[in-house]
Amino acid sequence: MNRPASLTLNVNGATHAVSADVDTPLLYLLRNDLALNGPKFGCGLGECGACTVLLDGVPTRSCVTTAKVALGHEITTLEGLGTRAAPHPVQQAFIQEQAAQCGYCLNGMIMTTKALLERDPHPSDDTIRRELSRNLCRCGAHVEILRAVHCAAELLAVQRRELEGERA
Incomplete structure (x- = not known):
């Protein structure tokens, strides 16, 4: 095992210093060192999606991504999207459409949806x-999740039109 090193991570737009082995899973640093509990520990094998974060905008399984891989990249967690008072449109859509039962898969579903809608707005x-097939939902909220993604696409379209109107 390597000795802990001083590592600098860029998470949710802020720089964070942590002391850890470079082979430590990113998920552990996010949850244990930075108290960011959006990404969940699910399978620990990168199969279920509960630990998904965005690494430079790309959905990434943080349970199998080491700190070394994450260095120098922008890491976005669920907490980096919005707040309770001002949720991101994707978060708002999942709330509106009641696209959760147990909620364990939501982190992965929301982060993957955010990345999808950046690439394909409709x-x-x-x-x-x-896109969501690699995010495991055992509760069967699939219909609501599908509706939530479409709702998020519409909310983001409205947001884009409003921004364009402000610039004009």
């Missing part, structure tokens, strides 16, 4: 299903 049902 995805088809097939595209949504394909």
Whole structure:
């Protein structure tokens, strides 16, 4: 085992110094050192999606991504999207559509949806299903999740139109 090193992580737009082995899973640093509990420990194998974060905007399984891999990249967690008072449109859509039962999969579903809608503002049902297929939901909230992604796309479209109107 390597000795702890002083590492600098860019998380949710802020720089954080942590002392850890470079092979420590990013998930452990986020949850244990930075108290960011959006990403969950699920399978520990990168299979379920509960630990998903965005690494430079790309959905990444933080349970199998080491600190060394994350260094120098922008890490975004669920907490970096919005707040209780001002949720991100994707978070708002999942709330509106009641797209959760137990809620364990929500972190992965929301983070993956955020990345999807950045690339494809109006995805088809097939595209949504394909993109979210690696996020395990055992509760069966799939119909609500699908509706939430479409709702998020609309909320983001409204937000973009409002921003464009302000610039004009």
